Structures are given as C-alpha cells and as structure tokens.
Amino acid sequence: MTDHDPAGTAPESLTYTLNVNGAVHDVHDASVNESLLYVLRERVGLTGTKGACEQGECGSCSVLIDGELVCACLVLAATAQGQAITTVEGLDSNGVPNDVQTAFVEAGAVQCGFCTPGLIMATEALLADNASPSELEVREALSGNICRCTGYGRILDAVARTVAVRQGGGA
C-alpha cells in the first residue's frame, strides 16, 4: 500500500495481482475504490466486459469468480485477489469461439452486442449448474441481464441450441 492519505481526500493507492483467464496480471498504483469492472477494462486491458448501469441491475459486466456469476461493477477489484476470474475473453480456444458464443451468432441473438458478453457469461453459469434447463429456468437465470435490442427471443434460441449441441443433438 502506498501514498496513504489520512485526510481522505484521495483514495488509497494499491499494487496487487489478479488472476484473469488463467494469466496473472499486475495492477500498479490503483485506487482502492476501483471496481473489478474498471480494473479489467482500464488496467488489465480486457474491454470485453461492459459497463452499462454500474449498480448490478443490467448484467452487462457479468464475469465468473471461482465459477460464480457476479457483476464486476459491484466487486472491488482488490478483493478479487487470489481468485480465478473468467471473462468473455477467456471462453474461446485459440480464437475459436466456444459453443455458447457460436450459438449466439447463429441464432441471431446479437444485434448491437453490448449486452452479449454478459449474457454469454450468464449462460455459461446457468449451463454449468443445469445442463438441461426448462424455458422458465432459462428465463429466470438470464433475467438479470438486460438486452434492449432483441426482445430476448433469439437469445432463448441460442441457449436452446447450446443445450442441444451439448446433449449431442446437433444444432
């Protein structure tokens, strides 16, 4: 910890490391009050995680921390040390999109695409817990992610396609 300001007019400054998508990133001279969303985007350089409400309502900043779905805007970055953080950039294999990502493109679930990374992370979290969700379970699990373009119909279809692929049904 450096540059502590007893008057409290400037935030504390920290240096720490984060484990993101299997790689260790050093974060230097960061303010203690920076969110994981800000640090991922502005200090680690991973801009795939999006900010749209910054109060945990829209899900655009969804990431996995030790497999748990969280809003990165609500996590202080410095508290995520020592945990495995997965962002949308960590899903593909050597540039090849995974099955959820592919299904979103093929189903027409992407329009402006701003909500898409968060929805893909939420879908990953859902299907890790429940390999064959009902439609209602999908709607409930993804209801924390707002999409303003699609009306959600093609997103439901993308999830269904992924389930079908994972169950060997093809899609």
Added chain:
Amino acid sequence: MTDTTTAPIAPSTPRTRETDRAGRLGDSSLRPDGIPKVTGEFAFSSDLGADGALWGATLRSPHPYARIVRIDVTPAWRIAGVEAIVTADDVPGKPTYGLISQDQPVFASDFVRYVGEPIAAVAADHPETCKRALAAIVVEYEVLDPLTDPEAAIDPARAPIHPDGNVFRHQRIVRGNTALVGVHVVEGTYELGMQDQAFLGLEAALAVPDPGGAGIELYLATQWLHEDRTQLAACLDLPESAVRLTLGGVGGAFGAREDISLQVHTSLLALRTGRPVRIHYDRAESFLGHVHRHPAKVWMRHHADEDGTLVKVEARFVLDGGAYASTSSAVLVNAITHTQGPYRCDNAIVDGYAVRTNNLPCGAMRGFGVVQACFAHEGQMDKLAQAVGVSPIDIRLRNAMRTGDRLITGQVIRNVAPVERCIREMAALPMPDAPVGADGDPLHLPGGAGLTADAHHVRRGVGYGVAIKNLMYSEGFDDYSTARCRLADGVATLEFATAEVGQGFVTLAPQIARTVLGVDEVLLEPISTRIGSAGSTSASRQTWMSGGAVNAACQAVRSDLLAHVADAWGTPAASLMIDGIDIVDPTSGRRVPVADAAPGVAFDRTEVFRHDPTVDLDENGQGDCHTAFAFVAHRAVVDVDPELGLIKVIQVATAQDVGVALNPLSIQGQIEGGIAQGLGLAVMEEIVMRDGRILNPSFTDYLLPTMLDMPPVVYSWSRNATRSPPRGQGGGRTAVHLGHARHRRGDSRRHRQGPHPGPRASPGHRLSR
C-alpha cells in the same frame, strides 16, 4: 415458439449449410461483426483509448430553471491532475447547436433550463479526479420558478423561458366537412409518459486533436456522423474538412444518438489540452444527457356512421418537448399526420402543439410521434367497436385503409397498404394454449415471484393495435445516402457512412453486393466521414436509403464490368448477364467467373440515392409530406389482477408489412426487439418527473423488460414486392406498438390512462436480478 414456458427449451430449426454460405438477398445471412461481438474483441466507443488520453467529465445544472449569477472554476484548478476546464467562454465558434433550430447552448452561461444542462467540462488524469474537480467548481444560481406544465407553455400570457419562445410548433390539419357529426361519437383523452431509449452502450467518445489544434479526429457512437460533423465544426469554428468522425462501436441507439451530447465537450477538451480525451457518461448522466420520447396528452373524438364507418376524426395533441427544440417540430408532424391511423377517413380537424418546458429535452425515439398517435387512435377504435356493437377486429377491418386512399393531409397512399391482410393474418395466429397460472408456478402470474396475485382473481384479456408508420424523412427534407463500391479481382469493397447501431446494415450491404455482382467476398471500409453522408440511422430509412445507395453503386460497377467484358468478347454488353458467380453470354454460352473476368482492373463507383421528394404541410396541414408507409397489426394477450393492478403479458402476435424480406432472421430480431420496447412503454417504463426533476435516473428505478417480462412472440409477415425502393425494404424496419391489451370486463381505468394503468408493474419481475 411454444407457449408453455415449463417445457424443455427447443432450438429453432437450424439453417442448412447452404443457407449459411449463401449470403445473398433473401437469405438469413449472419452478422459479420457477430464473432467479434461474442468474443469481446469488438470495439465499442467506450472501449477506445489512446496513449496519454485524459478523462473528461461534465458539470450539470441541479436546477430545472435558474439564472446563473457566477461561475468560479479556480477551486477546481487547485486539484492535482486537472488539465483543462472549459465553459461557455471557451467555445470558439457557434455557442449553440440543434438538429432543426440551434437553440441549445454548448454550455449554459446565462440561464439553465433543465436539470442536467451542461455548464462546464473538465479534463483530468483519472475519472475520480474529474469528479472532485466538478465538485469544486462554484456556480451561484438565482433559482427561478420552472415551467413544467405543457398546457401552461401554450398560454401566450406565460413569460417565455427562452428567447425563441415556449411553442416549438403549432400545426393544424383541416380537411373536408369539419361540421359533420356522426351517428356514433366516441372520445377520450390519452396520456403517455416520457420513455428512455435505454440503449445499453452508454454515451462515449474519444477525441484526438491534430498537432497545433488545426483539426480533430472524433471516434464516437452516433446515428449520423455527418450531421454531428456539421454542428461540431460550427461550434469549434473549424472547417468541416478538419473535423473527421469515425463510428466507434454503437451499443444501441433508438433515437437517443441523433442529437449532440458529448461531441463538442470532448473535442473542446482535446483541442484545449492537445491530448486525446475520453468522455464516458454513467447511467445517471445518460438519462440527463440525451433526449427522450415526448410525453403526450392526446384528445380524440371519432365520428362514425351507423355501421361503424369512420366519417370524421377530431384531435388535439400536446407534446412536451422539454427545454430545447431537438426534433420536436418533426415529431409533432408525425404524430398529427397519423391521427387517423391505418383507417380511411375523409374529414378531420386536428390541432397540435409541441412546447418548451423546463423538463428534460425530448426528441427522437423509435416510432417518433407515431406511437403517441397510435395509442390514442387504437383506444378510440376499441371504444367505437363497443358503441357500434361489433368486435374490435371487425371495426378495424371495416375501416382498413387501402392503396389509393387519402390521408387527412390529402396525400394519396401510393404504396401497398395491406392493412386488411395484416389484421386477418394477425387474428389467425394461434392463441396461447396455457390457461391462467397454468402449472401453479407464480412466475407465470402477474406479480411473478412477488407471490402477490391469486390465480382465481386474475382475468385474461385480449387487445389489438394496428398502425401505419411513415418511412424516411418528411416535409421537404433533402434525404439522401451515399455509397461507394470498388470491385477488383472478384472482391467487392463497400464504403458508406451509414451508422451501424445494431440494426444490421453491415449484414445487408454485403448481401446486396453479392446479389448484384455475383461475388462471395465483400469487405467493408470503416464507417466515417471520409465518404459523403448516409443520412441518419433512424426513421426506418437505412435499408431503403443506404440499401438504395449501395445497390446503385454496385449496379454502376456491374455495368462497367459487363461493358469491359463485352468489349473483350466483342459482344454487346446488354447481352451479358451475371448468373451466380459467373458472367454469362447466353447466345454463345460463354461463361467466366466474375473473379477472373477482368484481371488487374478495378471498377470504382460512388452513387447517391434519394427517395421521392416531399413537401411541407400548409397552414391547414395539407400536402404530400411523407414519402412511404408501412403497416402492422398486433394482438396482445394479457393476464391482469384487477385488484392489485398487476399485469403479465402472456403472448404478442403480430403480422407486419415488411416489403421484401431481405434477411428474415434480421426481421425476426427487429420485430421481437421492437415489441419488447413497446411492451416496456405499455406496462413498466416511464421517466418520472416532478417539478422538473427526474426521480428515477437509474436501472434500479427505471424498469426495463427482462427475459421474464417478455412473452413469446408469434408472427407472420406480408411480403410485398410492389413497393418501389431499389431492393425492396425490410430487415431493419420495425413498427412498435403493443396493442391496447386489457381484460374484457370492468377495468374502470380503461381509456383514461396512458400506458400505466395502475400501480407500477409487478414487483416480482425484478427479484431474480
């Protein structure tokens, strides 16, 4: 799509490999930006940075109306890390901007006229430094009594709150026998609240100054690069050629990116510091930083003869435009010229006002005035059906407009008008098969997980909404789009300034090129002001307009290519055709792939496309002010708990007139997305203003439809090839109207309320966030 939400989810029928490959017009081509958007690589405007970039932020008025007595920025200069502070005194060029009239200050200097009006901007090394700098700026106000009642704004006795006065536009429509009285007369007053576009990708821009401040490069999310450039160059006092705009990735728009927001502020700070500057709004600032859908109060009185045939409409519209003009005058014309809806009516008297108040400025949002008219005329059609004693479907069929009918502006509808067909197809779509509260899961009931509704109290209602919507710009505007096509060795490269905001023009444009030129590979240049204007991505216009321009450029290149080949082959160019990916001479049977037809030769053409001209309305609201129209019919099935005022939309069915379906998957997405925004307006969305202050500038308090709120959508679309654009139309356009769904018995609020018929919608719909 299934109506029983407990069933296992089933994917739609997968497309064949052949369709995936094809990518010509009529195919469901996939987005070329789809993969980058799902991997996180796609660069939205907020993802753009530059070495040494500073952060910018904007100081905004806390008062709806006040005189600025004094601004003191010196305390902010004492904060380490602050690099620039600018106010109205630092604007080198035109001090105001605006799409139609330039009445809005870059920074307020004498009066502030709405909560959130910019007063100063700062640039600093960190967003937190910016916040502290803004807090340190001292502004002394003389707080004034705000004008917040639109009716009061019409009153000529009320002192103007702006030198341009309190009425943006007053327009009448007078047609036929205005004294006529029908056998059946129904009337009602309809109120709609202010809706936010709520795009997910917040306002963001990166400005990079030229050395010495001779020019500026601006990367931003916008709907119309060239209009931004015109206004920006005037404010910066730079020639347009020195102001270069490039579209950064756009996270939705829906009308909220047509006006200037952060463009001038970001550029000023960059020019002042000589360093790149980024401004990102947060959600609360975004609610203040862009225009919204006009709140409206609409009175209508419909007259019909014995069998329900409309004979006269009377109406009065008052649209609250807020503090500055934006597009209010055009929104008003759209509203009043759609008074009759998609129904024949020969006699009309309509009075419309768009007024200035100290509320948030309003302007473009999806539907642009037509939504306000539609809500009222469809309420009236339901009342008329009841008065005449026929069904809501029958009253609409009886009056359905056809090609050749006249609008109340005197304009003849010359394009196809399949109103009757839309209504019949919509009515034939299957109803939901699950009864109220089907499987006992409370998520299926109004109130959802709030567990507030009892299935035995819930009633199911069916409502209808049928609409006409004008396409493209109206009232004499010189509406055009520009596109360039370059073809070399079988690869087509397209360039246009058409803002891609999610609607899919980057998918459609290559489909056009592949179809016209017989090529597979199509490249897209960056979307920027290096080429001529494409006009705005709004008004249902880009598929038609920029599609028309891309088609014209590709056709010109095709002609050049065929002339070149004809010359080489010694045959008339007119005898050659493109078949698949080959150029063919049917008489000789000679055939060569386009890719091999002219090795080493590049064909390069830029074309401009215009739609048919329109004219201004005269003082009686007469004139061919619109150029084309589309039609749509909706049915909504809604469960209502009448005691608690809770609502759950169970299904929406729609039949839409899409012209030629150029990309069916894209149309499906536009229909579903448009319905979601209409549903939001109908049952949950409203910016709540009190005394000129917004009470809910966050996604916690401004409620948007989630996946639990959005019902299944069943649809059909009419394919009509007789419309006149160069490549048909469809794939991007959407009409957005949720029907007047209400249960059939005993809702005492019907027709007196706007789209919020009671307490705020279900608490349950947010619990799982």
